[in-house]
Amino acid sequence: MDQFPALHMAAQAAAFWVALLLLQLLVLSLLVVRQRQTHKVEFGDGEVPSLARAIRAFGNAAEYVPAGIGGLIALAAVSAPPVALHIAGATLMAGRISHAVAISRSSGASALRAAGMLLTWVAYIFQIVALMIFALI
Numbered sequence: 001m002d003q004f005p006a007l008h009m010a011a012q013a014a015a016f017w018v019a020l021l022l023l024q025l026l027v028l029s030l031l032v033v034r035q036r037q038t039h040k041v042e043f044g045d046g047e048v049p050s051l052a053r054a055i056r057a058f059g060n061a062a063e064y065v066p067a068g069i070g071g072l073i074a075l076a077a078v079s080a081p082p083v084a085l086h087i088a089g090a091t092l093m094a095g096r097i098s099h100a101v102a103i104s105r106s107s108g109a110s111a112l113r114a115a116g117m118l119l120t121w122v123a124y125i126f127q128i129v130a131l132m133i134f135a136l137i
Helices: 005-039 049-077 082-105 111-136
Strands: none
Touching: 005 049, 005 082, 049 082, 049 111, 082 111
């Protein structure tokens, strides 16, 4: 029998979302490689708009996803309820997908891009508050 079931369940929930977020980074990376191969650009964006957008979509995810993963791992470490990890993970994932799709389609502002950033920030705020609560109880 598991000696620490709450920790185990939290770790499983964190692992699920970490895996999905890493998969998103991999997919975005592969989209950059595909654009590079299509346009025969080895370095930079070659002034190819679709490649520049793919690079930025990956770069933005690479900027925001690691902190979100750190928050998920920290929530698991304090044995937060799995539902808290699922809320944080799902919100972050939805935000990052929305943002990546929006940037991949256009370099301009859009409601989808704004929604992606808002969801990312909501996930961060949720993690901050949850971590403060579970760190103190």
